[in-house]
Amino acid sequence: MKGTMLQSTTPKSDHALVLAMLCVALSACSQQLTERSVSKFIDAADQDFLDGNAAALCVKRGKDFLLTASNFDLTRDKIVADLAAAEAVAAEREAAGERVSAEIQTVTRQSLCLDSLLDARTYRKATLQRGKLDIRIDPDGQRAVVLAHYTVRQPVVGQRDSSLSMRDVVEHQIATRQTESDDESVLIIDGDGDIVFASTKAQSRSFLIPSQRDARL
Amino acid sequence: MTQPKVLTSIATLLLAALLGACGAEPDQLRRVRSFEVSSCNSELTTDPLDTEAAIQFRMQLTEKYFVRDRDVLIVANHETAAAASGVRQYRGPFYTYLHPRKLTDEDHARQIDWAGMVFLHAEGVRSRINGSNFGEWQRVRTRNFTDQTRASDGLTRWVCLKNAEIAWAEVTHEQGIWRVKPLAISVYETVDELQRLLPLPTPRQISGNEPVSPKIP
Numbered sequence: 001m002k003g004t005m006l007q008s009t010t011p012k013s014d015h016a017l018v019l020a021m022l023c024v025a026l027s028a029c030s031q032q033l034t035e036r037s038v039s040k041f042i043d044a045a046d047q048d049f050l051d052g053n054a055a056a057l058c059v060k061r062g063k064d065f066l067l068t069a070s071n072f073d074l075t076r077d078k079i080v081a082d083l084a085a086a087e088a089v090a091a092e093r094e095a096a097g098e099r100v101s102a103e104i105q106t107v108t109r110q111s112l113c114l115d116s117l118l119d120a121r122t123y124r125k126a127t128l129q130r131g132k133l134d135i136r137i138d139p140d141g142q143r144a145v146v147l148a149h150y151t152v153r154q155p156v157v158g159q160r161d162s163s164l165s166m167r168d169v170v171e172h173q174i175a176t177r178q179t180e181s182d183d184e185s186v187l188i189i190d191g192d193g194d195i196v197f198a199s200t201k202a203q204s205r206s207f208l209i210p211s212q213r214d215a216r217l
Numbered sequence: 218m219t220q221p222k223v224l225t226s227i228a229t230l231l232l233a234a235l236l237g238a239c240g241a242e243p244d245q246l247r248r249v250r251s252f253e254v255s256s257c258n259s260e261l262t263t264d265p266l267d268t269e270a271a272i273q274f275r276m277q278l279t280e281k282y283f284v285r286d287r288d289v290l291i292v293a294n295h296e297t298a299a300a301a302s303g304v305r306q307y308r309g310p311f312y313t314y315l316h317p318r319k320l321t322d323e324d325h326a327r328q329i330d331w332a333g334m335v336f337l338h339a340e341g342v343r344s345r346i347n348g349s350n351f352g353e354w355q356r357v358r359t360r361n362f363t364d365q366t367r368a369s370d371g372l373t374r375w376v377c378l379k380n381a382e383i384a385w386a387e388v389t390h391e392q393g394i395w396r397v398k399p400l401a402i403s404v405y406e407t408v409d410e411l412q413r414l415l416p417l418p419t420p421r422q423i424s425g426n427e428p429v430s431p432k433i434p
Contacts, residue, residue, distance in 0.1 A: 159362075160406075162361060163334055163387055163400065164316055164334055164361070167363050168361060168362065168363050169361075169362050169363070170360055170361055170362075170400075170401070170406070171360045171361075171362060172360065172406045173406075210297075213294070213296075213301075213344070213404045214358070214404065215342070215344060215352060215355055216342060216355050216356065216357060216358040217342065217357065217358065217360070217383075217403065217404045
């Protein structure tokens, strides 16, 4: 009976395999982006950042992904209460003849994957607030542009000597860096039928605020 | 003669098992021999000087800055603003780790017969700012690292010790007098900041029926 079963199931398995492959191929071709799938993808990507999940962050970027980020450090080392105070400091600096210019970075997928791996620990200490998602999907459903405003707060830490030994150090928080970022991301469906980021342009302003106590201390 | 002894041992084991099953894992006092990842070794200690060091740590630090309520330790966070002030709870098991240092000729000349660092470790932490509910329990994170041996994931060499530190102090026994110098407690890491733990939280503040007052520097 077992032999018979085996003999009869082998061709069935072949058929099933072919069907499954066909389904995958068809779904990859016919898959379309929807507001729901895009929103779910962005939620997951934000959570990957907070979890410091470097592998997941990397997988969500297409092979030709490019991040173009420009950041204005509004206050340098000065600690201020909020964004309004930070902008006032930046205005003072400009009035005094100083040019508050942006630091511009272009990051490929490979660099982003490496950075994620190295910085995963710092991501896990961050808090993130996201404004409303503005999702614009192309009529063919193969490409979407997502606009979002993010407020990210990350601890700025220093190191002190430890009384334990010369080799040991104690990490302590100096301040919290708040980054206000306007992101524009392009999402596509890659060859495997997965949603990925094709590119992100981020324009941000960052400044130091007083230390926000770490919830894990 | 052996039968009663065996019976006593069985009874003791049963009692220990029952107690273990009923309550949380008990607090422990351990002497750290090594906290290298490769050769980690901390052992339960009953050494009289070790025990006294731990008692002094408890009296001069734990009981001064924490309120114990059943299985949790509670601190007040008197921040600069009422909106940021509140209480923080720590969940056990609480391990007190003694890191005695090697005594020098100078120590012997000063009649120091015990010197080292004492760390109080806890498993979880959650906080509540005035007017809010408690956040989720989170694992306490370490702030003590070793420069050369920090792994890529940021783990410290003393990852082999149980949980992470919530308070630590330098402890010395000099000419029969115990000195405890707290270095960090809860989120506070400087001597000035330790004042933000006092006064201790009242039962009404712990239950959330009364706000914790801010402390303006």
